[in-house]
Amino acid sequence: MTSGRGRTRPHLPPAHARFAAALSEVVESAGLAQYRLADKSSVSPTTLSGYLCGHRLPQTGDAVDRLYTTAERHAQLARRSLPCSRDRLRELLRLAQLERWQAGAGAGTAPERPSPVAPEQPASRPVAARRRLQRRVRMYGMRQRTPRPTARATVPVPPEQGDRHRAPAQDTAPWAAEAEEVRRHFAEGREWDAYLMLRNAASTVPAHEFPGVVSSCRAAGLEQAVETLLKTAAEREIRAVLTITAALHEQRQYEDAGVMLTAARGSI
Secondary structure (H helix, E strand, C coil): CCCCCCCCCCCCCCHHHHHHHHHHHHHHHCEEEEEHHHCCCCCCCHHHHHHHCCCCCCCCCCHHHHHHHHHHHHHHHCCCCCCHHHHHHHHHHHHHHHHHHHHHHHHHCCCCCCCCCCCCHHHHCHHHHHHHHHHHHHHHHHHHHHCCCCCCCCCCCCCCCCCCCCCCCCCCCHHHHHHHHHHHHHHCCCCHHHHHHHHHHHCCCCCCHHHHHHHHHHHHHCCHHHHHHHHCCCCCHHHHHHHHHHHHHHCCCHHHHHHHHHHHHHCC
């Protein structure tokens, strides 16, 4: 295994390179083959390889904690010490994530996936799923070229006549309070807190609520947050991506659906 200290990563930003180097040193100090350490930590070998080479950056500290625990246990059995503490490794990860987000924010877009692309990514999605996603992208292009039909004229029915009474108004902005909190974080210089809220929403919000989250952020003047939401949600499992884009289409948010599909297509 090539030493983490001797390996250079000129294509990485400084904080990302420091995290990858520190994780490499921890893995090497465990005295285990890389694939065995990954298996004992419930992390796929290709994912761990991506972390070490800098092709990937963990979204949370869970995988890093599992890798560190396994490495620490085996290093103790061999009477060796690890080169950095668990807290230091987690802090390096936090700084790398913040650096990645700030780089995307400075360019006016959400952070892109690191380059070069990890070799295992083309096979990460099933062939049938990739074809469905590509077909959805083509359908989106056709929808953009097709003129939108005019709305049908409706005849109002007075409340006292007939049984077609207007339904109670629904809350069309379920994430309005959270969007305002994100705006305050940005205004007060707490970019990291805002970033975590957006990443969590993009990864966990149900598909049918996602258009409302996007609308709430846009209503709060957070166009940058909208880009982060769409491109982070594009990293979800393929079925979730397709379901979210379908929900965006139903709400006539065609441009948002196109941004998300384009981001997802770049990862297949």
